[in-house]
Amino acid sequence: MSAEKLVSQEQVSRLLPLPLRTALTALRRELPAAAPELYLVGGTLRDLLLGREVHDIDLCVPRAAVAFARALAERAGAAFVCLDEGEDVARVVLPAGPEVDIAAFRGATVTIEQDLQLRDFTLNALALDLAAFLDGDTDRALACIDPCGAQADIAARVIRPTHEHAFAADPLRMLRAYRLAATLDCGLAPETRALVRRDFSLIVRSAGERVASELNALLLSSHASSAIQCMAEDGLLFAVIPELALGRDVSQPRAFHHLNVLEHNLEALKQAELLVARPGAFFPDCAPPLQDWLAAADAVLVLKWAALLHDVGKPAARQERQGRLTFYQHEQAGVQLVRELAQRLRWSTRHSERVCRLVALHMRPYQLLHAARSSGGLSLRACIRAVQAVDEDLPGLLLLCQADTLAGRGERRPADLEAQVAWIADRLLQVRAERVMPVQTAPPLLTGHDLMDRLGLQPGPLFKKILGAVALARMEGGIATRREALALAREMAAAANREGGA
Known part of the structure; x- marks a missing residue:
């Protein structure tokens, strides 16, 4: 286990709002059995070490996370949301401040090190013991708990799964790898891409909403096109968007294109990113x-x-x-x-x-x-x-x-x-x-009521045609008054009547 990276007390103080610190400290004193251990974990700690803005706080306790979160919400005057009772995960939404997600150790694990080794990627497999901080020991910095080499991968800005079966355990992690690469400006380790090439067909197990959420987050990053290109090279793109695969071997006229249909779609995304x-x-x-x-x-x-x-x-x-x-x-x-x-x-x-x-x-x-x-x-x-x-x-x-x-x-x-x-x-x-x-x-010159009251027309397709023509004529400058609009409507109604369309 590596513990070379230290986080200052000041960093943690800035991260945890005072109402949250106060509530957590009180709970540890009042309910010691409910929170014998309390850790700051995952993406929160990763972003802290990367110097990125932290939007949400991830905490981990050995057990009874839902009960702990409910008690924390009551103590902090915050909202409580049970995210997954079966997995023992809940959220506390502070009146002013970040959302706090609280989870129990995964599966049958009994230590934080075991829990971290079951997470998705090494750079998320980090923890910080908050006990000393909350108990008032402010004289020493806090060491990261790092059983998977997360700090080395964070320093190298590389994304690596914590174990060989990480994608089989949750296939959505494959998409998350490319999303993290795009949003964190990181690269994928060669073994990560090799595992994706092996396991990409498993992505069909993931719910459409979860797939869409990862793809949307990826596309919103400023490095989306390079991540999508890597997904195409590794086969994952066509497992989630098979429609794009149809263009792989479709050439286009050389008069206007130098790429096949798939390559052109990917290049258009790259150019859209530059235009944004x-x-x-x-x-x-x-x-x-x-x-x-x-x-x-x-x-x-x-x-x-x-x-x-x-x-x-x-x-x-x-x-x-x-x-x-x-x-x-x-x-x-x-x-x-x-x-x-x-x-x-x-x-x-x-x-x-x-x-x-x-x-x-x-x-x-x-x-x-x-x-x-x-x-x-x-x-x-x-x-x-x-x-x-x-x-x-x-x-x-x-x-x-x-x-x-x-x-x-x-x-x-x-x-x-x-x-x-x-x-x-x-x-x-x-x-x-x-x-x-x-x-x-602007207020319309004519409405459907006018067509019924003034021209005796009945609602139908002709309504839309007349009102659209009036709006178009007004935009072109051909008419400007209600009287002119009525005249145009009468003319169109009469023409429709002659043609048997009214």
């Missing part, structure tokens, strides 16, 4: 609205999922026509695959719809560019339609399009394509700000 960090680098004239969008909840996650999956439908849509490879309607094929993935990973409806919308529309900016080249300009109506189609996630679509552009290199690819995407982005964001948003946020 520096959106102004490729959008010099419209970076602020992109930054605002990226700062909103879940926006980065939506963008990175969309980048990784944007061309996932190409293998299903691939056709060869007169010696040419085509992928017509691959966006729609991709949306279907993303919906299946979303169901498997138990995504929320909102998250699923946002990612699907970006995948479905990721070609729209290119289509607008093509129209602008063909006609010598870009119509206001086409811009409004595009803005309306993607709605709140227009900035995300533009970032995705640029990531897609940066991920493609081909013989006939325009050298200034990134600048062209930036131009279309500037135009669409301007239309949204000056034309679409003012109408969307």
Whole structure:
């Protein structure tokens, strides 16, 4: 057992809020049998040694963790949450401060050293005995309990399982390895990757929600693309997202692409990651609205999922026509695959719809560019339609399009394509700000009640068509008053009536 690393009393004092220290000290005095030993463990201690900000506190007791947590919550005036009574794990939520998770020794272990040896990775297999600290012995530093060589691996920034069967015991640990590599900026030990290659098929045992949680945390890191690349090399990526595996051997026309479909999806994720960090680098004239969008909840996650999956439908849509490879309607094929993935990973409806919308529309900016080249300009109506189609996630679509552009290199690819995407982005964001948003946020000129009361129409598909046309005409500047809106509605109702559509 190694105990060379010392943690100062001051570090522990800063980590444990005074109300928590007071409650823990009181409990140890009042209920000595309930907490003969008390340890600070796991990720809390790891992050403390790495100099990272600690968000949560992990404590460990030999037994009766749920009862101890309940007593601690009562003493500290905090909320108590039983996380898993069978595994003897509970949480204490302080009124102001970090969450405190308390667990008992694992399985049949009877010492903290035995417990640590059953944890997932060596850098999490650390403990600090809090007894001396809480009992008022403030004259000495505290030694880490380290039976697995955690401190050496923390210093080397390497992720290594505590034992050969760690992944078989809980297959989700494989995903956690890559997530920790991404979030802690660490590398995977060669034996870690070898064990993943051996055991990756076991990941199907893990619940979809747990898989999604690890993948989301990984994607939110600034090193997600390199971790995902390693997952692909080791086979784990295709065990959790088999849809991506379909693109491994699907080549693309060399005129616009230098990578196969899988490689292109992975490269698009890498470029999206760079755009998240520096959106102004490729959008010099419209970076602020992109930054605002990226700062909103879940926006980065939506963008990175969309980048990784944007061309996932190409293998299903691939056709060869007169010696040419085509992928017509691959966006729609991709949306279907993303919906299946979303169901498997138990995504929320909102998250699923946002990612699907970006995948479905990721070609729209290119289509607008093509129209602008063909006609010598870009119509206001086409811009409004595009803005309306993607709605709140227009900035995300533009970032995705640029990531897609940066991920493609081909013989006939325009050298200034990134600048062209930036131009279309500037135009669409301007239309949204000056034309679409003012109408969307203003009181409507007409409502469904007006169509019933003034025009005698009955609710149905024509309602939506008329109200949409009124809003579009208002955005284009063709109408501005209620009277003009009613006139347009009457004209459309009459036309529908003549065609037998009313």
